[in-house]
Amino acid sequence: MISFESANVGACLSPRQVLLGDGAAAQVSEVLGNWQVTDGRVLIVADKEVARLGLIEKVRDPLKANFDVACFDEIVGEPTLATAESLANFARQKPYSAVVGVGGGSALDMSKLAAALAVNTGKVTDYLGMTRFKETPLPLVAVPTTAGTGSEATAISMLSIEGKKAIVLSPQLVPLSAVLDPLLTVTLPPKVTAATGLDALSHALEAFMSIKANPYTDTQAIATISVIARWLKTAVEDGANLEARRAMIYAAYTGGLCLNAGVVLGHSVAYTISNRAHMPHGVSCAMALPYTIAFNLPAVSDRLSIAAAHVLGRSDVTGEDLALWVGDLITALGMPRSLQDIGLKESDLDAMAEECLNKYPRPTNPTPITRERLQVFYKKMYNGDVQGCIEAFRSL
C-alpha cells in the first residue's frame, strides 16, 4: 500500500503522452500531429548499433510521409562531449520542427540535448548541472530500443567528459512523448536484456527507498518491480516472447518515472565499481542492490516488506527476503555476484569506500552513509555475502 504519512511536497515530471503497443514506432507522425507539428524537417538522433540493425527504418519510413527526415546516427554507449558538440552543430545547421530519439539510453539522452541545443546558443558545457534553457526545446519524441534506462521518461541527459560522468538536468528535457514499441526490442541479446532490465529494477527499488519517494513514485515503483519480477527472466530466456517484451519495455518506462524520487546508495557504489571494472551500468547497479537493501533495512523495513510482497506475491515476507531474491536473480541471469567475481582485490575496498563517501554523496539515502558502514558494505559485497550483510547492518 502507498503511504500518505509525509506532508512533503514532491514534484514529478513525465512525458505528456505515452504510446504503448506492438508497432507503435510507426505512429510518431500522429504523435507529433497531436501537438500541431505537422510538417517541416524532423531530426532523428539514433544509436549506431540501432542503425546497423535497421531499426531506424521502423520510425523513419512512416515519418517520411509528412516530413523531411534527417538522421544523426553516430551515438555509441557513454557518448562523449565531442559527440554532443558535433550533434549540436548538426542540429543547428537547419531549422527542425521536431527531434526523435531512437535507441538505448545514450541515444535518447543525446536526442534531448539536440532538441534543446538546436534552438539555444552556447556550448554543451554551458548547460551542465541543473539548467534552464532560454528557448523551449523542440518537441521531442523518445523511442527506446532497449528496456532499461528509462531515459524516455526523465529530465536527465548524461555524457562522458574526460572519462567522468557529467549531467544536464532540466524539466525542459523531458520528452514530449515516449513511444514504447516492444517489437523494437525483440532482437536484444539476452545479456543486454538482462543488464538493462536490472537497471530498471534498480531504479524502482532505489527510488522506493529514497527519502524523496512520494505516492506518484511509489505507484510507479510497485508497478515496475511487480512486472520485472514476473517477466524479466522470461524476456532473457525467450527473447521472442512478446508478452515479456511488452512487460519489460513498460517497466523500463515506469522505472524511469521512479527517478523523480532519485536513487540512493546503490548507484554511488555502482559508479565506484564501473570506475574500476568495465561493465554495463545495469549490472553494477544490480550487484550493489542486495547490499543496499541490507544497508537500509533498519531504516525502511516497512517499505521493504511492501516491496518484497509485490516481488514475491505473498504478504508474509520482509526486506531480507527481497535482498536475497535480488541476489538470486542476479545469479540466475548469469551475472557476477561479488566484487571478487569481477577481479577486484580486497586491497581495493578501502579506496572504493572512500571514493563512494566523498565523490558520490547520496542525501536521498534513508540511512546515513558513514565510512564505517561503507567498509562493512564493501567487505560483504567483496565476498558475495548478502545474508552476512543483512546481519551486520541489523546491529550497526
Place this chain on the structure above:
Amino acid sequence: MISFESANVGACLSPRQVLLGDGAAAQVSEVLGNWQVTDGRVLIVADKEVARLGLIEKVRDPLKANFDVACFDEIVGEPTLATAESLANFARQKPYSAVVGVGGGSALDMSKLAAALAVNTGKVTDYLGMTRFKETPLPLVAVPTTAGTGSEATAISMLSIEGKKAIVLSPQLVPLSAVLDPLLTVTLPPKVTAATGLDALSHALEAFMSIKANPYTDTQAIATISVIARWLKTAVEDGANLEARRAMIYAAYTGGLCLNAGVVLGHSVAYTISNRAHMPHGVSCAMALPYTIAFNLPAVSDRLSIAAAHVLGRSDVTGEDLALWVGDLITALGMPRSLQDIGLKESDLDAMAEECLNKYPRPTNPTPITRERLQVFYKKMYNGDVQGCIEAFRSL
C-alpha cells in the same frame, strides 16, 4: 498483476508535472518558472464557492510576487455555454502568460477552455467534440479543490448546452501541471467528499473494465482503487484527517489518468439517472457501478478478480465480491442504493434502457450492450438487488 496480452497500441496523456503535498498550492509560480513562464499576467479561473471559502488566496497571493493576477471566479456546477462564452471574452481582453484553474471539475474544465480560447479565435461551439486548436493553448496549471473528477489530469472539458452535456476534447487541453494540495480539501463537507470520491472510484473501475485498458491505465486503476478502498471512508468520516485527504486527492488524480482508457456502461446509465433525478455525478455513477460489474463479470472475470484482490486485500476473492463491496460502500456512505430510493418509478425503466441504448452507446464496454440485457440491469437496479443482478448475468 498488469496484463500484457494485448498487442494494441494505447495512447495515454498526462500533465507534464504533478506536484503533491501539503501547501503545494503556494508553489504555482515555481511550477510556471520550470516552463519559462516567469512574468506577465496570470488568469485564475475559479469556482464561485471556492472564492467564497477564501481558497483562491492560497494560490493567488504567492503568485502576486511574480505576476499580475486577474481572476474570473464565476464558475458554478455544470457550467453553461453562456459562462464559457463570457469566460472566453474575458480571457481575450488582455494578453496572459498562463492560466491557473482552481476548484472542482467545472472550474478546471473551464480553465482548459480559457487557456485554449485566449489564443484562438472563434466561438466555443466551433470546438465541440474532438478538436485541434490552431494556436497552442496557454500554459495551464490545474489546482483541484475536490478529490474526484480528475479533470486536472485529462484532455476533457465538459459544459452544458441547452441542458445537454457537451464536450470539448483535445490532447492540447491536458494541463501542463497538476498541483495537488490536500490542504485545499479539508473543508469539503462529508457528502461532497463521498460523492467526488465515488466519482474517482467509478473512473478507475470502469476504465479497468474497458476494452481500451492498457498497462498504463491498469497501473493507475490499481493504485486508485487500492487507495480509495483504504481511505475514502476515513476522509468522509474525519475530514480533518490529512493522511486521508492526501490519499484521496492523489487517487482522484490517478483516477483521472484512468480516463485514458475511457469509461464503460456505468457512465451511460448514470446519465439516464441524472436526466431524471438531480444528484451529484459521482453518486449516480457509483449507483450504477455494482450492476456494471455484474453485467461485465462473465466477460472480464479475471480482471475483476484482480481488482477485488486490490480492494479487499486478499487473493481469494472475485468480481462478485467486488460488486457487493461497492454496493455496501455506497450504503455505508449514506448514499441511495436503488432507483426506488431516489423516487424513480418502475414505469420509467423501459425509457431509461432505451435512452441508454440509443443516446449513450459505449463501444468500450467489454460485453455487448443489448436491449434485453439493459432491461435486466435497470430492473435489478430499481430493486437494489446486486446479488440478483450477478446471478441474472451469469446466464444471459
